[in-house]
Amino acid sequence: MARAGLSRERLIRAAAELADEVGFDQVTASALARRFDVKVASLYSHVKSSGDLRTGIALFALDELADRAADAVAGRAGKAALTALANVYRDYAREHPGRYAATQFRLDPQTAAASAGRRHAQMTRAILRGYDVPEPDETHAVRLLGSVFHGYIGLEMGGGFSHSAPDTEETWSRVLDALDALLANWPKS
Amino acid sequence: MARAGLSRERLIRAAAELADEVGFDQVTASALARRFDVKVASLYSHVKSSGDLRTGIALFALDELADRAADAVAGRAGKAALTALANVYRDYAREHPGRYAATQFRLDPQTAAASAGRRHAQMTRAILRGYDVPEPDETHAVRLLGSVFHGYIGLEMGGGFSHSAPDTEETWSRVLDALDALLANWPKS
DNA sequence: ATAATTTGCCTAAAGACCTTAGGCAAAGTA
């Protein structure tokens, strides 16, 4: 019987696509097996468990997203960099909702440390260099930016802004303006 | 055989407690049945489905949280109100992680409209009255506050701030300072 | 080229969960 040519890489890639189509938490070993026209048990040679599969998607997405972010901030500074980074996150979430969701999958500390998480923090930090945020406050600012991006995207995708009047594009740009202003006049501690 | 005295109310209450103990997405009809020492099928007279159960928890949590929020903002204005509201959310998330998670469960528009969601938006809006945010910008500000609260709590609970230096309490208070300052000098559109 | 080994996918099976259908006994009503 011909082989299907499975591999951890291919499985995770396909699982990421599946996540975008049906939602991250609907990603199931069975569905993935079906997609490869293979029996479920066959996946277990390549992936330790269902959780391991999810972890794989998360790491993949984190990495892909970090690559895009790095591209976006390269050669930009100040508000241009801020906007570019923010839009990368938001666009990624819209384009690849499943992968974006995977991005928030809780990883154990080990795995998290080895993930692209650091790169993300690093990039946000880089943006602050275009502003006058004093060094000891950097982490606070990084966390604030992370919160706003993550929070806004979460609410927007979750339909939290659905039935209110002004469209979300405008709010988004106002939010970025506000963040820019805030970083520009960072309150002296 | 003596009856267990199930009811939709009791089931949802217990499910909310279960959620806090094992996590919202580990809330399962089976686990709940076990807790009542009852067969799983018995739940289906009181609850339409597993999803219906989750919806129930979500509505319950949304309501409980809105009550706490209302208490907190009552008699306060300006920064005091802002801080109080923000802390209600954060404290609730820490005290009742499962219920807080339920709060973000995606409801269908019908159900969402009938939920306490409006009350939440209303309270955030009320806080803006202590600041000079022009009326047409209110929605933008409400969304920004929601994003920051939701985003910060999500990252903090998800361990996103775990292995960085300054403690999260300080960041939190700096974030609230920043929001206060931002609302106080809301940029003219 | 053939033999030996490794690897990949399969079948089988057991456990957990969800959900529906139909039954019997307890609670509530006539």
Add this chain to the structure above:
DNA sequence: TACTTTGCCTAAGGTCTTTAGGCAAATTAT
């Protein structure tokens, strides 16, 4: 006390996860 309703039960079919053991295809060695 007889009748009706309601609550929890058993039974059963379906999905998903995971482990164990087998056979055949691919790879490597002879």
